[in-house]
Amino acid sequence: MEKEILVKAENLKKWFPVSAGFFNTLISRKQLYVRAVDGVSFEIRRGEIFGLAGESGSGKTTTGRMLLRLIEPTSGKIILDNQDITKIPENKLKPFRKRIQIVFQDPYESLNPRMRIFDILAEPMQIQGSHKESEIKARVKKVLEDVQLVPPEEYMDRFPHELSGGQRQRVATARALVLDPEFIVADEPVSMLDVSIRAEVLNLMVDLVKKYQVSFLYITHDLALARHICDRVGVMYLGKIMELGSVDDVIINPMHPYTQALIAAVPLPDPTSRRIEVVIKGEIPSPINPPSGCRFHTRCPKYIGDICRTSEPRLIDVGKGQLVACHLYK
Amino acid sequence: MAILEVDNLRAYFKTMRGDVKAVDGVSFEVQKGEAMGLAGESGCGKTTTALSVLKILPSNGRIVEGKIIFNNVDIAKYSEDEMREKIRWKGISLVFQGAMNAMNPVLKVGDQIVEAIQLHELDVERKDAQERARKLLEIVGVNPTRIDSYPHEFSGGMRQRAMIAMALASNPEIVIADEPGTALDVIVAAQVLKLLKELKEKLNLAMILITHDLSIIAEICEKTAIMYAGRIAEYGDVVAIFKEPLHPYTQGLIGAFPNIKDKQRIRMRSIPGSPPNLLDPPTGCRFHPRCEYAMDICKKEEPKLVQVGKAHSVSCHLVNRKKEE
Numbered sequence: 001m002e003k004e005i006l007v008k009a010e011n012l013k014k015w016f017p018v019s020a021g022f023f024n025t026l027i028s029r030k031q032l033y034v035r036a037v038d039g040v041s042f043e044i045r046r047g048e049i050f051g052l053a054g055e056s057g058s059g060k061t062t063t064g065r066m067l068l069r070l071i072e073p074t075s076g077k078i079i080l081d082n083q084d085i086t087k088i089p090e091n092k093l094k095p096f097r098k099r100i101q102i103v104f105q106d107p108y109e110s111l112n113p114r115m116r117i118f119d120i121l122a123e124p125m126q127i128q129g130s131h132k133e134s135e136i137k138a139r140v141k142k143v144l145e146d147v148q149l150v151p152p153e154e155y156m157d158r159f160p161h162e163l164s165g166g167q168r169q170r171v172a173t174a175r176a177l178v179l180d181p182e183f184i185v186a187d188e189p190v191s192m193l194d195v196s197i198r199a200e201v202l203n204l205m206v207d208l209v210k211k212y213q214v215s216f217l218y219i220t221h222d223l224a225l226a227r228h229i230c231d232r233v234g235v236m237y238l239g240k241i242m243e244l245g246s247v248d249d250v251i252i253n254p255m256h257p258y259t260q261a262l263i264a265a266v267p268l269p270d271p272t273s274r275r276i277e278v279v280i281k282g283e284i285p286s287p288i289n290p291p292s293g294c295r296f297h298t299r300c301p302k303y304i305g306d307i308c309r310t311s312e313p314r315l316i317d318v319g320k321g322q323l324v325a326c327h328l329y330k
Numbered sequence: 331m332a333i334l335e336v337d338n339l340r341a342y343f344k345t346m347r348g349d350v351k352a353v354d355g356v357s358f359e360v361q362k363g364e365a366m367g368l369a370g371e372s373g374c375g376k377t378t379t380a381l382s383v384l385k386i387l388p389s390n391g392r393i394v395e396g397k398i399i400f401n402n403v404d405i406a407k408y409s410e411d412e413m414r415e416k417i418r419w420k421g422i423s424l425v426f427q428g429a430m431n432a433m434n435p436v437l438k439v440g441d442q443i444v445e446a447i448q449l450h451e452l453d454v455e456r457k458d459a460q461e462r463a464r465k466l467l468e469i470v471g472v473n474p475t476r477i478d479s480y481p482h483e484f485s486g487g488m489r490q491r492a493m494i495a496m497a498l499a500s501n502p503e504i505v506i507a508d509e510p511g512t513a514l515d516v517i518v519a520a521q522v523l524k525l526l527k528e529l530k531e532k533l534n535l536a537m538i539l540i541t542h543d544l545s546i547i548a549e550i551c552e553k554t555a556i557m558y559a560g561r562i563a564e565y566g567d568v569v570a571i572f573k574e575p576l577h578p579y580t581q582g583l584i585g586a587f588p589n590i591k592d593k594q595r596i597r598m599r600s601i602p603g604s605p606p607n608l609l610d611p612p613t614g615c616r617f618h619p620r621c622e623y624a625m626d627i628c629k630k631e632e633p634k635l636v637q638v639g640k641a642h643s644v645s646c647h648l649v650n651r652k653k654e655e
Contacts, residue, residue: 055515055516055517056515164604165604166604194371194372194542194604194605195371195542195543195583195586195587196371196582196583196586196600196601196604196605197600197601197604198586198598198600199585199586199598199599199600200600200601200602202598203597203598203600221515221516223516223590224545224587224588224589224590225588225598227588227590227592227595228588228592228595228596228597228598229595247595251590252591252593261517262516262517263590264520265516265517265519265520266516266520266545266590267520267523267543267545267546267548267549268545268548268549268589268590268591269544269545269548269572269584269587269588269589270548270572270589271547271548271549271551271568271569271572272569272572272573274548274549274550275549276520276523276524276527276549276550277520278517278520278521278524280517281521283485283486283487283515283517283518284515
């Protein structure tokens with residue numbers, strides 16, 4: 001049985017204005033924009049781990065932050081639990097904020113160095129109000145146990161600098177969990193950690209979101225990790241989703257030339273099957289003036305003609321819910 | 331014949347709280363035309379090893395002990411002038427970590443390459459050096475007309491290529507590349523790795539590749555040394571080590587890199603705990619506080635690097651014990 005949809009992005013766009021400089025504003029009135037996210041739609045079900053993958057500059061972080069209303073979308077809709085939260089004014093957002101939480105990339109910067117772990121974890125409850133002192137204490141203990149910082153008493157009075165990177169990221173995870181949210185966005189949560197502890201932190205996060213049936217948006221550039229922890233995945237390029245579907249379909253059997261190239265470029269930890277393949281040249285173009293038609297056409301190894309240059313492909317279902325935006329598939 | 335042989339190298343950093351033993355008894359050798367991967371987590375001493383080989387440690391660091399034999403000469407004894415005139419760039423060169431920040435932002439890319447050439451080869455005219463810079467850019471796949479561009483006009487991948495061009499400026503025999511793919515996007519990183527692999531084959535270069543990413547080593551190296559807390563845990567042929575990793579640390583590290591091609595989803599493995607403080611490293615085997623097989627002897631006695639296969643050595647008491655039985 002399919003679970004109900006919790007979070008829905010509908011044609012989300014974010015265009016950041018580019019400051020042109022004094023002289024340019026005198027000679028031209030045209031405002032330029034960085035089209036960081038340019039029409040992205042997807043759904044995340046309850047308890048599902050959804051991966052958003054792409055190179056830097058593809059718009060994955062901006063998308064994640066828009067879903068939390070940390071960045072205001074230029075247009076499009078964000079639906080949380082059948083309710084449009086796109087236009088709710090900031091001062092009425094508080095009840096929604098406790099349902100949606102975030103784990104940032106760098107635990108060395110996301111924890112206030114002057115606050116004790118207890119205060120870091122208690123603050124969200126104090127802001128949301130209506131929690132008794134004893135209630136807060138019990139809850140902080142519980143989440144510390146959940147993230148395996150045990151015994152909790154030993155960690156509550158410490159400062160972030162007394163913890164290792166992995167422990168800090170556990171605290172950040174605990175802070176995201178403390179209000180019992182329904183949706184958590186994790187933006188590259190392990191990329192700053194040492195390799196040997198990445199798996200441990202990631203496994204813990206996955207166990208917890210499964211245990212509490214939290215929907216989880218995992219933003220990453222590491223497709224090998226995404227393959228092993230996500231249920232479904234969306235691949236972004238220059239502000240657009242190129243391919244979307246279950247991990248088994250998208251990563252094992254990619255249909256979009258971009259996804260294929262991306263996966264071919266991932267080095268394999270197996271010296272008997274060396275194969276670094278680089279099927280595409282160059283680097284990601286500027287999002288200020290993205291290529292016309294299909295954004296990938298300038299680098300695409302399977303360019304089929306003018307249609308790629310002139311018309312923008314829509315995401316179409318190539319079977320079993322695997323969506324691909326490419327003119328090869330009709 | 332080994333072109334570079336490092337024997338029992340120790341390099342320490344002086345700090346207010348005592349010596350940080352960043353590299354503490356490291357030995358390996360690199361043959362002509364061979365690529366060796368130096369792998370390990372941050373702080374394991376892999377970059378310090380590279381800087382020691384070129385004798386460019388920061389001012390609080392020093393080589394305490396060990397031999398660095400390059401073409402049959404121990405360069406650990408060389409003076410600063412001898413290093414500059416004979417070794418650096420002509421013999422051994424380095425692609426610095428973080429191509430984004432390793433270049434001078436106010437100098438044209440071409441001029442930086444010219445500078446590298448003229449600094450190490452005093453008799454080269456500027457015009458000839460410029461001509462060589464153009465050729466070098468072409469070799470690494472950057473259009474030579476970009477010689478007068480500034481680093482900020484280059485993309486990340488082009489900057490990394492320019493850094494590689496700079497390392498090749500004086501025809502070195504060994505190139506050390508420090509985290510060449512890190513901070514680059516997947517596709518661009520693959521382009522750079524492919525370039526390194528092609529250059530190695532075309533120019534018959536020896537290469538030392540420093541990385542925390544074992545997949546990169548699996549893709550391009552023939553040999554690897556896995557470092558942990560300033561020592562070598564396992565050393566030898568890449569295929570042998572990936573096929574049968576014997577050190578528990580190597581096993582853990584390989585388990586932390588899932589294969590994107592796996593048909594089934596697997597649960598990633600991790601190594602409990604975190605790397606030790608090198609001001610006061612653990613006694614005996616430095617990995618014992620994190621090792622699930624730790625025995626009494628591991629706490630007391632430091633394991634030696636013992637050969638277990640044709641080209642495969644491990645420093646672990648567990649392996650020694652099995653061998654004895």
